[in-house]
Amino acid sequence: MDKDKFKKENxxxxxxxxxTKQRATVKINKxxxxxxELCIFYCSSGHLKLSSGLNIRGIKFAKTEKNNACIGCGxxxxxCPDSCIVMKKTISRKR
Amino acid sequence: xKKNSSVSASLKDVETHYCAGCGHGIIHRLVAQxxxxxxxxxxxxxxxxxxxxxxxxxxxxxxxxxxxHGRALAVATGIKRCQPKLxxxxxxxxGDLASIGIAETLHAANRGENLTCFFINNAxxxxxxxxxxxxxxxxxxxxxxxxxxDPSAGDGWPLKVSELLSNLKGVGFVARGAVSSPQKVKQVxxxxxxxxxxxxxxxxxxxxxxxxxxxxxxxxxPVESVKWIEMVMVQEFPLGIIKNxxxxx
Amino acid sequence: MLKEINKKILMSGNEAIGEAAVKAGCGxxxxxxxTPQNELIAYMARRMKEKNLPFVQAESELAAINMVFGAAVSxxxxxxxxxxxxxxxxxxxxxxxAGCQLPAVIxxxxxxxxxxxxxxxxxxxxxxxxxxxxxxxxxxxxxAPWSAQEAAEVTDKAFDLADYYRNPVLVLADxxxxxxxxxxxxxxxxKSQKNIISKCWALNGAKNRPSNIIRSLFLKEGVLEQFxxxxxxxxxxxxxxxxxxSTYKAKDAEYLIIAYGSQARIAFEAxxxxxxxxxxxxxxxxxxxxxxxxxxxxxxxxxxxxxxxVEQSLGQMVEDARLSLPGETIHFLGKAGGGIPSAAEIxxxxxxxx
Numbered sequence: 001m002d003k004d005k006f007k008k009e010n011x012x013x014x015x016x017x018x019x020t021k022q023r024a025t026v027k028i029n030k031x032x033x034x035x036x037e038l039c040i041f042y043c044s045s046g047h048l049k050l051s052s053g054l055n056i057r058g059i060k061f062a063k064t065e066k067n068n069a070c071i072g073c074g075x076x077x078x079x080c081p082d083s084c085i086v087m088k089k090t091i092s093r094k095r
Numbered sequence: 096x097k098k099n100s101s102v103s104a105s106l107k108d109v110e111t112h113y114c115a116g117c118g119h120g121i122i123h124r125l126v127a128q129x130x131x132x133x134x135x136x137x138x139x140x141x142x143x144x145x146x147x148x149x150x151x152x153x154x155x156x157x158x159x160x161x162x163x164h165g166r167a168l169a170v171a172t173g174i175k176r177c178q179p180k181l182x183x184x185x186x187x188x189x190g191d192l193a194s195i196g197i198a199e200t201l202h203a204a205n206r207g208e209n210l211t212c213f214f215i216n217n218a219x220x221x222x223x224x225x226x227x228x229x230x231x232x233x234x235x236x237x238x239x240x241x242x243x244x245d246p247s248a249g250d251g252w253p254l255k256v257s258e259l260l261s262n263l264k265g266v267g268f269v270a271r272g273a274v275s276s277p278q279k280v281k282q283v284x285x286x287x288x289x290x291x292x293x294x295x296x297x298x299x300x301x302x303x304x305x306x307x308x309x310x311x312x313x314x315x316x317p318v319e320s321v322k323w324i325e326m327v328m329v330q331e332f333p334l335g336i337i338k339n340x341x342x343x344x
Numbered sequence: 345m346l347k348e349i350n351k352k353i354l355m356s357g358n359e360a361i362g363e364a365a366v367k368a369g370c371g372x373x374x375x376x377x378x379t380p381q382n383e384l385i386a387y388m389a390r391r392m393k394e395k396n397l398p399f400v401q402a403e404s405e406l407a408a409i410n411m412v413f414g415a416a417v418s419x420x421x422x423x424x425x426x427x428x429x430x431x432x433x434x435x436x437x438x439x440x441x442a443g444c445q446l447p448a449v450i451x452x453x454x455x456x457x458x459x460x461x462x463x464x465x466x467x468x469x470x471x472x473x474x475x476x477x478x479x480x481x482x483x484x485x486x487x488a489p490w491s492a493q494e495a496a497e498v499t500d501k502a503f504d505l506a507d508y509y510r511n512p513v514l515v516l517a518d519x520x521x522x523x524x525x526x527x528x529x530x531x532x533x534x535k536s537q538k539n540i541i542s543k544c545w546a547l548n549g550a551k552n553r554p555s556n557i558i559r560s561l562f563l564k565e566g567v568l569e570q571f572x573x574x575x576x577x578x579x580x581x582x583x584x585x586x587x588x589x590s591t592y593k594a595k596d597a598e599y600l601i602i603a604y605g606s607q608a609r610i611a612f613e614a615x616x617x618x619x620x621x622x623x624x625x626x627x628x629x630x631x632x633x634x635x636x637x638x639x640x641x642x643x644x645x646x647x648x649x650x651x652x653x654v655e656q657s658l659g660q661m662v663e664d665a666r667l668s669l670p671g672e673t674i675h676f677l678g679k680a681g682g683g684i685p686s687a688a689e690i691x692x693x694x695x696x697x698x
Contacts, residue, residue: 034115036310036317042277059115075277081120082111137551140417152557158547160417160558163440166410169402173414173422174547176398177372181549199410202403 022090024072026064029084033061039076039085045069048076103131105139105156112150116317118307119148121274122215122283126186127155129287135295139182140174142167146188147222148215165196168203171210182294184211189228190220193256197229200256204300207265211290212302214256217309218328225312229254232331237312253331257304261338267299269338273306275324279334286336306332352529357492357521360528361451362387364496365423366395367533368503370449372415372422374400374408378430379463380519381453385425405430409437409450416446417558419546421503425451427519428469429460431477438512439478442575443560445545447506449499450484451515453522456656456682464682465519465606470660473516474634481572483579485513485586486633488604492526498631500533507541509582516633518656520606582635589637590629593619594644597626599694602641602665602674603654604630607685611654614690625694633661638668645669652677652694654685 026048028039033055039062040048047069048062055061062084064070070087077085106127113119130136136157143151145164152159162170167185175183185192192200192214203210219237220226226239230253234243244250261269268290272283283305290301306328308320315323349363362384365373373392375385385401392399398415402408408424415422426434431452441448452473456466473486485505487498495517502513547556562568593615594600603611608629618625628644630637645651652675653662662676677693679685685693 032110036116038116038317038321041318041321078277078280079121079274081113081115081117081124083106083108083120083124138549140547140549149561150563152559155555157550157555158557159555160414160547161440161444161561162413163410163436166407166413166437169407169410170414170417172400173372173374173411173416174418175414176400176411177415177418177420177422178548198403199407202407206400 022069022071024070024087024089026070026076027086027088028062028064030061030063031056032082032084033059034082035059035061036081037062038079038081042075042079044073044075045071103128105130105136107154107156109154111154113147114311116308116310116320117147118215118217118274118305118309119151121280122213122305122307123148123151123154125280125284125287126184126213129284129291130157132288133291133295135182135291138180139184140178142171142174142183142185144185144187144191145222146191146220148186148188149222151186165191165194166199167191167196168208168210168212169199172203172206172208175208175210179209182211182291184213184291184294186213186215188215188221189217189230193229193254201260201263204260204266204302205263207299209294209297210300211294212300213287213290214302214304215307216304216332217307217312219309219312221309221312230256230332232327255332257302257332257337260300260302265300266302266338267340268293268301269304270302270336271304271306271332271334273324273329273334275306275308275321304332306334349530352527354525355492355528356383356523356525357489357495357517358383358453358523359387360492360496361425361499361515361517362391363528363530364499365449365503366391367530368500369421370397370423370503371420372398372412373424374402374411375425376402376405376408376430378405378427380455380465380522381425381427381451384451384453384522405433406437409434412448413437413441413444413446416441416448417444417547419543419548421447421449421507423449423451425453427453427455428457428466431469431472435472435478438484439476439480439482440560441512442482442484443480444558445510446512446558447510448512449502449506449515450512451499451517454516454518456680462682463519465656465684466680466682467518467605467607467656468658468660468680469516470633470655470657473514474636474664482575483582483634485509485511485582485635486516487513487588488516488631488633489521490605490608490629491521492524492528494631495521496528496530497532505586509578511578511582516605518605586632587635587637587639588630588632589640590631591644592627592629594626594628596624597644598624598647598649600626600628600645600648600651601654601690601694602628602630602651602661604633604661607654607656610685610687611690613687614694617687617691618694623694630661636664636668638664641665641668645672650694650697651675652690652697654690656680656682656684
């Protein structure tokens with residue numbers, strides 16, 4: 001199943017990290033992470049990825065990209081089965 | 096629902112024994128958050144199932160009782176009849192609620208017991224290694240249906256508990272959701288809140304069925320598992336509110 | 345509306361158990377119809393509802409015992425009743441009650457088996473009652489009344505013992521005791537002490553206290569073993585303190601009959617018949633079947649020449665009698681499948697072995 005097609009069908013916004021203004025930061029508890037990759041799959045700005053190193057469980061864990069492009073959608077927080085993710089908004093959105 | 100933290104007073108800040116990508120982790124959190132949002136932690140009693148979530152009481156921070164396999168709704172009836180002011184809920188899997196416990200489930204619902212029931216549907220028996228469940232999809236391979244579930248071989252059809260119970264007068268609210276995407280997780284959280292609120296307002300039996308990923312038994316990655324729910328499971332188990340005429344008791 | 349019963353009244357054993365339970369503060373009852381205890385569930389349906397207390401006719405005996413589990417978890421005095429086949433269904437629940445250390449009263453108005461059997465009286469559930477019955481290493485206290493009066497008194501006692509020891513207690517009546525109509529005096533209630541046991545372990549909402557968990561599952565290494573040791577010590581304490589029995593003309597008896605429940609009534613008459621024939625007979629009647637009153641039996645049986653156990657079974661209680669009196673020859677007269685020995689039959693049998 002094509003990831004982009006799947007996301008489109010599920011009405012998800014797919015933004016390119018380069019042109020997005022950071023609106024929040026995300027902290028992931030790497031040792032609690034079980035590497036399920038659901039947050040990576042659902043991240044709207046695609047800035048989460050699987051680490052190359054291993055955590056204390058011996059598992060590759062989810063982490064943010066170096067250029068933190070989090071837009072504060074909170075989908076990762078909603079989907080994480082292990083309550084690993086804490087999101088903090090950096091600016092308030094004005095309409 | 097607060098987005099910046101997923102830990103709340105009713106959820107212990109501990110690691111769980113659940114597999115990577117297991118729906119229990121998400122649903123335990125949603126139940127805890129609903130209890131905290133409604134401010135009912137000190138008047139809540141939960142009943143844990145027999146299944147992977149048998150030690151759910153290690154993860155929740157309110158009164159919880161164990162129950163024999165399938166008997167959670169009978170235990171809940173006893174607790175609620177003795178302490179009607181408490182909010183009493185059961186948290187049960189496929190075998191617990193729909194197989195060995197189907198009589199207790201049906202009759203608690205039929206009596207219109209003022210209870211909240213969470214039915215975690217992962218289309219198999221997870222804890223014991225992946226046997227057929229009442230909710231197993233036709234053609235789905237399990238350890239007891241090695242060639243796929245086949246009604247012509249006497250395996251029966253997937254049991255639609257939500258639809259079954261919605262026919263009963265004593266049942267006020269039935270909804271089916273899934274925790275296969277963040278949007279659906281949010282929807283489930285709303286259903287959970289309605290199910291608890293109905294109990295507080297004495298509006299009869301509330302059931303929330305939640306399609307939940309089981310990567311280990313399904314032999315899929317967590318991402319493949321949520322896709323399987325979205326593509327296959329929802330065809331058999333349609334999502335949405337199935338009944339909402341919460342009756343006044 | 346039934347008036348409060350404060351004087352002697354004619355009622356069946358089943359009803360006496362019901363009234364005694366209500367007077368003992370039973371706060372929850374769940375049951376399922378089965379002969380020969382239908383009078384009890386009907387009585388509870390009326391009385392509990394009159395007092396605005398929860399009564400549930402459950403969908404099965406299995407559901408009923410689990411509802412009792414829920415009430416017990418809430419710290420409420422809870423009772424269920426059934427007869428032999430239904431008690432088989434309850435075994436899982438009773439094991440869980442014992443494993444979670446929950447107080448509850450279970451009434452078995454015995455009928456003949458095995459299987460569907462018959463609705464007539466029997467005493468063939470002795471093993472089931474006194475050997476745990478369900479899975480695991482546990483015992484339930486078992487009290488066996490022989491009259492409607494005693495049925496009321498042991499039911500009252502059962503609730504106290506259940507609370508005190510945090511253990512399920514079984515009242516083992518039989519169809520004869522359950523159905524017979526006799527005068528019952530509830531004034532024993534005024535004499536019994538009211539010991540309110542605090543139940544800080546109960547689940548009633550974690551307000552101003554840490555949350556409570558009711559569980560019998562202990563997966564960490566060594567923990568379940570420790571817990572079973574705790575149960576073993578409880579068993580020793582119960583065995584020491586709760587042996588109950590009664591005797592009739594046993595002081596100078598050379599010939600002893602051991603019987604319980606309705607069979608003790610027949611043995612009682614047999615003792616009188618034997619005495620009329622100048623045979624020094626006496627009756628030893630266990631009231632607690634678990635713990636078996638072996639201390640009482642040992643002291644009564646010191647001077648006896650012959651001992652006969654009379655039971656409505658193929659031989660269950662007789663084993664406990666033999667365990668209590670090693671080296672003694674214990675004779676046995678058993679009637680299974682609902683058969684009842686007459687007093688004359690007991691006398692004839694006794695004279696044969698004399």
